[in-house]
Amino acid sequence: MKFSKLFLIALSTSLFVSCSNDDNNDNDKAPKGVYDNGFFILNEGTAQGTVSFSSNDLTSFTKDVYATVNGSDVLGKFAQNIFFSGDNAYIISGGANNITVVNRYTFKLITKIETGLKNPRYGVVKDGKAYVTNANTYSFENAATGNTDDYIAVINLATNTFESKIDLNSTANRVVLKDGKLYITDPYNDKLLVFDIATKKLDTPVQIGLNGDCIEEENGILYILKGGNGNSSELVKVKIADKTTTKITFPQSLDGAGFMDLENSKIYYTVGSSVYTMNTTATAASTTPIVTSPATYVYGFAVNNSRIYVAQGNFSTDGKAYIYNLTGTLQKELTTGIGTNGFYFNN
Template sequence: MKFSKLFLIALSVSLFVSCSNDEEDNTPKGVYDNGFFILNEGTTQGTVSFSSNDLTSFTKDVYSTVNGSDILGRYAQNIFFNGDNAYIISGGANNITVVNRYTFKLITKIETGLLNPRYGVVKDGKAYVTNANTYSYENAATGDTDDYVAVINLTTNIVESKIDLNATANRVVLKDGKLYITDAYNDKLLVVDIATKKLDAPVQIGFNGDCIEEENGVLYILKGGFGNSSELVKVKISDKTTTKITFPESLSGAGFMDIEDNKIYYTVGSSVYTMNTNATAASTTAILTSPATYVYGFAVNDGRIYVSQGNFTTDGKAYIYDLTGALQKELTTGVGTNGFYFND
């Protein structure tokens, strides 16, 4: 079959247009695209702040700005994402507020099946949220054993089932169909198979496990809050073998951890330290010391370090640094600033 020159020209133009249209569309999806949220736990109600990535635009209370008099509820704990939605967990209100992550407009609230919800992850249209259940300050020294994972259908926004843990539960990561849950009051890492909704054999890691991250098939768990001796436990997911780095006494009471570009960043007091993921000893040289007298939130993302001051009587502060420790921005946030969530 023969083609005319005009047809070939038209075909080449159409292919060029088609390929051009397939390129990534960088048009912002809403006012709160291309930035990060800062979660403020609050005492009577939580709030969410927002900053643009270039640090030139800031909104102290995004939720009220968009949704008027509606409130999140007490003790805003965690934010997780699924598609165009953000899910804001309020532990004191026993609910999850669902908003569009780019406009922050309220979609719905999940208000049944939750008791002291803590942290959430998502897989295949379902959220898995740890619940502290009857946890209270009275039993905080020993924890309790009635915690569970709420399984939420994100199409209906209904808690469809729960997985009893027979332990206390806090932070959670998801890898290869398994939930890995830290339990600061027990000496084990909990493992849940989401297909069977049953507990697998736990992994022995010792007491005070808190922050947990997964990188290249390895779980990193930081231990050492509240003045305890500090330790980093590495768990190889494939065979559940563990290795440990015991921190020197000068680094007792390690608080938070994040991993970025094969480097582990961790806090002790108001200072931030870093070491390679393959390190065998902890660094004792701080890369920065923030003005925060009580570090309550921490993250490392895209070449920046984020630290928050956890005031509970006045507005908190967020401090943003580059990786050399140079301060880039200080923001006045809300009460009890406890986390950073990146909306890119």
């Protein structure tokens, strides 16, 4: 499950990752499979997760891609995140302690990684290895405080096997990769963890204050959004070169900011069911929404290729995905699966 949902229960509670070719050979433009040139929508589920798919032109939609392709085999409980490497997609299931490996263009099952993982969360890839955060003994009982036994699982993607474990002595959640270092959010403490892959050591953490979660990187700056579950909202910018920080404190009307993404030097963020935007150079947060969706519980969010994607995370009925252009016009509404929580672009 996402921490945001667990917070709500306990307290009363993407990396999205293009390349062009000047060759005009038509064969180079041909899709690599049925699920090329579109996006996946991850549905966390309760007993098991599912993955939906839409073509980029929004004319073709499959509600449960994995079942369509792989028959009776099922994804694990609490599908959390998808990351890509080469022709493969890796689907993290936190409740099943596994990663399902499929071809990203056909979605045909390749294998499942089932060792070395405990409550896996998010993953990034460098030099043929995946680095996956694990919440370890995280539970409803410690949902308000986290714990200190979280770790990174290192996965060899050539063999799809667990290789080693990096203890963090902290809580760990989202992760981004930049210049050979992992930047990992710790929502319960006032720090951003930094792990140097080359030296295999933790650097001095960056002090950012409590509740930092959503994290993105652009042009050598990390952007970290704080404010989930009704807390005061803040955007922290960390200059990677020298680890200096600047902050934008949001007005009280924007308490409880939930999700963030970057697109073309703009920051997009959610508060409740509304979406706001400001330039990366802004010194104050915008209080005028550009989109207010019908979603009563926003559980996933992305901005990609001049579109805004908002997920309604129902857990008793199928969720919804709402897709808008950047001026706020609804382009498509899709009925997805239980607990819709993320968008992953397969171009």
